[in-house]
Amino acid sequence: MQIRVETFTVHKRFALTISRGTSAESTNVWLILEHDGIEGWGEASPFSVGRPQPTEELVLQLQQIAPQLKSLTPFDQQRIEQILTDANLPSAAQTALDLALHDWRGKYLGLPLWKLWGLERDRIVPTSATIGISSPEAARQRLLHWLQLAPFQAVKVKLGSPSGIMADQEMLKAVQQEVPKGAKVSIDANGGWNLADSISMSHWLAEQGVTYIEQPLDKGQESDLLELYRQSPLPIFVDESCFDSRDIPKLADRVHGINIKLMKSGGLSEALRMIHTAKACGLQIMFGCYSDSALANTAAAHLAPFADHLDLDSHLNLIDDPFVGASLENGCLVPNDLPGLGVQRVHG
The missing domain is CATH 3.20.20.120 (Enolase-like C-terminal domain)
Structure with a gap:
């Protein structure tokens, strides 16, 4: 599997204020997983509840884990999950990979996930x-x-x-x-x-x-x-x-x-x-x-x-x-x- 990550910034039409503060924009991570000519897409968005997960860390962690996944396929779910657990990957970074894996499998089989x-x-x-x-x-x-x-x-x-x-x-x-x-x-x-x-x-x-x-x-x-x-x-x-x-x-x-x-x-x-x-x-x-x-x-x-x-x-x-x-x-x-x-x- 080949993995690359890009960032993109989105802006809110109306800023959202909650008890912890206000947010008007977010820089998120787009993960593209390629295998056998098919792309699977995933997203990671930063958040600060519990263990803070800023965009920069999400990008870095995904780039560091990518070489360990290179020899695997999107069907190697258990092995991939073990690697992510052992690396203590932030949950949002895990999400980006997991979504891309599901997207890839659905495209490979020609069916929507639902x-x-x-x-x-x-x-x-x-x-x-x-x-x-x-x-x-x-x-x-x-x-x-x-x-x-x-x-x-x-x-x-x-x-x-x-x-x-x-x-x-x-x-x-x-x-x-x-x-x-x-x-x-x-x-x-x-x-x-x-x-x-x-x-x-x-x-x-x-x-x-x-x-x-x-x-x-x-x-x-x-x-x-x-x-x-x-x-x-x-x-x-x-x-x-x-x-x-x-x-x-x-x-x-x-x-x-x-x-x-x-x-x-x-x-x-x-x-x-x-x-x-x-x-x-x-x-x-x-x-x-x-x-x-x-x-x-x-x-x-x-x-x-x-x-x-x-x-x-x-x-x-x-x-x-x-x-x-x-x-x-x-x-x-x-x-x-x-x-x-x-x-x-x-x-x-």
């Missing part, structure tokens, strides 16, 4: 439109912009404002003025609340008709999830507290669901393990994203039939996404019939 896995696209639930932390009026306008793009049936509101839960409440009430009738609303605090505020907000949010709360407590406060789980009238999901399948059993008695992100998990292979582990533990599943392009979000969309909730909208907020793949149909992100991931370059 069909190879025997999944049904009509089971895909609507993806949410994400509203970042801002003033109430700016948040309301942001939802209106999303609704001009597509008839979204789900809205995810980022809370955990540094200004406190009263500011969170005012922002949510403003957004609710524009939420389409029948659309579900979820909340993601990105660890921005303490236990007392989480309990208080869970009751208030339940009165507002919110569907679930994601990551109310910061990573490292998982012990407090037990009390929140006991008192919250709403389901609790975790994101930053759950990276891969090994984390799930430890959380199963204190959450209702997990957020799977390909960059955290290390790719589709581990995401599948997480799905089956979560289901065995009786937990619900959602898929999320970082500043991913259509390449990574299309990859996640192939597993979307397993999900109870989806938040795969990052590429929809980009003004210069170099890739096109899954299409937005009635608010649902649906992978196409092309082989592999079904992703193409925007310009050739």
Whole structure:
């Protein structure tokens, strides 16, 4: 296998603010794997939760591991996974390789991944439109912009404002003025609340008709999830507290669901393990994203039939996404019939 990596920078139409800060652009990694005249594509996007994974490190690690994979083929999955584990490769770098391997195999066999896995696209639930932390009026306008793009049936509101839960409440009430009738609303605090505020907000949010709360407590406060789980009238999901399948059993008695992100998990292979582990533990599943392009979000969309909730909208907020793949149909992100991931370059 021949592997090369390139970087590309994408810019957001609207900067996204969460409890940890604001992002307006991202420099991601495009990995191209070539074998027997077929190319497989993968993506790595940087993030800072847990072990920071900056773009420069992702590129360096992928370049260093490439010579060890040269004598292997895309069908040598177990050997490749062992090499990546032994090298302690960052999860986003593993994701780039894993996506490229899946893409290559699908192209070799001439089938899209969803069909190879025997999944049904009509089971895909609507993806949410994400509203970042801002003033109430700016948040309301942001939802209106999303609704001009597509008839979204789900809205995810980022809370955990540094200004406190009263500011969170005012922002949510403003957004609710524009939420389409029948659309579900979820909340993601990105660890921005303490236990007392989480309990208080869970009751208030339940009165507002919110569907679930994601990551109310910061990573490292998982012990407090037990009390929140006991008192919250709403389901609790975790994101930053759950990276891969090994984390799930430890959380199963204190959450209702997990957020799977390909960059955290290390790719589709581990995401599948997480799905089956979560289901065995009786937990619900959602898929999320970082500043991913259509390449990574299309990859996640192939597993979307397993999900109870989806938040795969990052590429929809980009003004210069170099890739096109899954299409937005009635608010649902649906992978196409092309082989592999079904992703193409925007310009050739």
